[in-house]
Amino acid sequence: GESVGLHLPTLSVQEGDSAVIKCTYSDSASNYFPWYKQELGKRPQLIIDIRSNMDKRQGQRVTVLLNKTVKHLSLQIAATQPGDSAVYFCAEKNDYKLSFGAGTTVTVRA
Amino acid sequence: EAGVVQSPRYKIIEKKQPVAFWCNPISGHNTLYWYRQNLGQGPELLIRYENEEAVDDSQLPKDRFSAERLKGVDSTLKIQPAELGDSAVYLCASSETGIGTEAFFGQGTRLTVV
Numbered sequence: 001g002e003s004v005g006l007h008l009p010t011l012s013v014q015e016g017d018s019a020v021i022k023c024t025y026s027d028s029a030s031n032y033f034p035w036y037k038q039e040l041g042k043r044p045q046l047i048i049d050i051r052s053n054m055d056k057r058q059g060q061r062v063t064v065l066l067n068k069t070v071k072h073l074s075l076q077i078a079a080t081q082p083g084d085s086a087v088y089f090c091a092e093k094n095d096y097k098l099s100f101g102a103g104t105t106v107t108v109r110a
Numbered sequence: 111e112a113g114v115v116q117s118p119r120y121k122i123i124e125k126k127q128p129v130a131f132w133c134n135p136i137s138g139h140n141t142l143y144w145y146r147q148n149l150g151q152g153p154e155l156l157i158r159y160e161n162e163e164a165v166d167d168s169q170l171p172k173d174r175f176s177a178e179r180l181k182g183v184d185s186t187l188k189i190q191p192a193e194l195g196d197s198a199v200y201l202c203a204s205s206e207t208g209i210g211t212e213a214f215f216g217q218g219t220r221l222t223v224v
Contacts, residue, residue, distance in 0.1 A: 004152075032210045043201070043215040044153065051210050089152050096141060097166055098203075098213055100152035 004092055004101035012107045019077040021104045023090040026071065030092035035064060035075050038103070039086045047088075048075070080108045114216035116202050122222045128190035131219045135183070135204030142179060143213065144187050145201040153201055159185065160207065192223045 005024040013019045025033070031052035036044035050057045050064045050073075057064050063076045073090050087103040115134040123129050135142050140161050145153035156175065158166040161182035170177065174193070179185040189196055199220050205213040 034212065043217050045215070046212050049210070049212065093209060096160070096207075096209070097155065097158060098143065098205075099155060100145075102152045103150075 004090055004099055008104055009102065010105045010107070012109060013080050015082060015108050015110050016079055019080050019084070019106050019108075021075045021077075021088050021090070021106070023073050023101050023104075024071050025073065025090075025092040027092060027094045028068075028071070030094040032093040033064070033066060033073055034091050034093070034098075035062075035073075036089045036091065036100075037086045038089065044089060077106070080106075082108050082110060084108050114202055114204050114214050116200075116216035116219055118219055119217060120220050120222075122224060123192055125194055125223050126191040128188065129192050129221060130186055130188045131200050131202075131221075133185045133187070133202030133204075133216060135185070135202070136214055138206065139204035139214075140182070140207045141205045141211075141213075142185050143201075143203040143205075144177060144185070145203065147199045147201055147218070149198075156187070189221075192221075194223050197221055197223045 034049035037047045038044040048059045048062045048064050050066050055066050061078045065074045085108045087105050089100045089103045091100045117132050142159040144156040147153045157170045157177050159179045162179050177187045199218040201218045202216045203213040205211045
């Protein structure tokens with residue numbers, strides 16, 4: 001069954017604005033949380049990840065937040081560009097098993 | 111580094127026919143996953159291997175699906191007989207052993223059952 005829940009299936013943002021994607025996870029034993037980007041017809045690719053011993057991690061234009069108390073994750077994409085249009089998946093890893101949520105489709109409007 | 115290689119990229123078969131997918135993981139990656147991805151959905155785990163051992167196949171429909179990873183490197187996933195509902199993209203991923211290790215995906219095989 002699906003252990004990773006999604007808050008919004010779709011998100012539309014104006015180019016240059018920030019996009020925030022949220023999801024929840026159910027397994028308190030999970031200790032690794034990757035975020036994947038999947039463009040249409042392509043493979044999922046890792047964009048950022050966070051381990052359970054952290055609550056925030058920043059990359060290039062992306063920031064991931066982890067709230068273990070309420071089992072929430074969020075991904076922020078700053079200064080969105082047309083190339084950011086894709087489906088974004090949060091995932092959790094527990095005992096080596098990697099489980100994915102349903103994904104959020106982000107559309108960046110020009 | 112070629113990354114995770116899957117073949118074929120596309121496959122169209124009639125229902126009740128058998129089909130097989132092949133995956134070559136990244137060299138040195140002991141963990142191998144097979145996922146099924148339906149349109150508009152996230153990848154769903156079918157089976158996970160640690161070396162040649164299937165350590166999690168609880169989501170694999172064993173009446174028609176089978177998988178093997180002989181010698182702990184390449185893997186094949188088979189469906190026999192295929193049903194219309196099996197139409198999906200079948201993704202293979204591999205990673206190094208460990209909790210916080212990135213899983214790399216192959217391009218997937220898009221299966222259409224008619």
